[in-house]
Amino acid sequence: MPKTLLRRRFFDRSVHDVAPELIGATLLINGVGGRIVEVEAYHHTEPAAHSFVGPTARNAVMFGPPGHAYVYRSYGIHWCLNFVCEPNGSAGAVLIRAIEPLEGLAAMRRRRGLADERLLCSGPGRVGQALAVTRDKLNGLALDEAPFAVYAREETPEIATGVRIGITKAADLPWRYGLKGSRFLSKPFK
DNA sequence: TGCCCGATTAACT
DNA sequence: GTTAATCGGGCAA
Secondary structure (H helix, E strand, O other): OOOOEOOHHHHOOOHHHHHHHHOOOEEEEOOEEEEEEEEEEEEOOOOOOHHHHOOOOOOHHHHOOOOEEEEEEEOOOEEEEEEEEOOOOOOEEEEEEEEEEEEOHHHHHHHHOOOOHHHOOEOHHHHHHHOOOOHHHHOOOEOOOOOEEEEOOOOOOOEEEEOOOOOOOOOOOOOEEEEOOOOOOOOOOO
């Protein structure tokens, strides 16, 4: 298990710097989680971002200080987890799309109702369910305090990039990042 | 108040 | 490859 906890300073930078550096980092919530293998970057200057419309009740956390969790409801069904980045006001966030399960496998299997390790956290909605992410419990919480723990990677992996998944606006921006060759990606990179 | 649609998933054919 | 499930945000009326 990595030892260096990522503090707020790490997230107080451009999403375009933070997102690729999160590939290979370890995310735990209440001790349950694993290695981040896929993320996407969003920024308020671009219409796919929730912050593009300006501050609202839903996206308020994105306009707050970096290093905090932004949780939103996806398709009325799933909870998705983001890390707020950028200096105050720039309203950027990194969506956690897939994790390689390492800690708390039993809890994740129980929450997902599934045995297949490969399908536990390979998608943003699946990550939310496996790590018990909900807005009322986690939205706005600091990422360097319990129940969160995010650890820096200890080796620099090969990063794959591509266009973001499931969006129609700004669909051509290559702001999806993944761990090259990982079998826990939500979709393969081309 | 009503309507449209989405940073998805799972179960189909 | 197709589609139902499900609900709140954002905007028009």
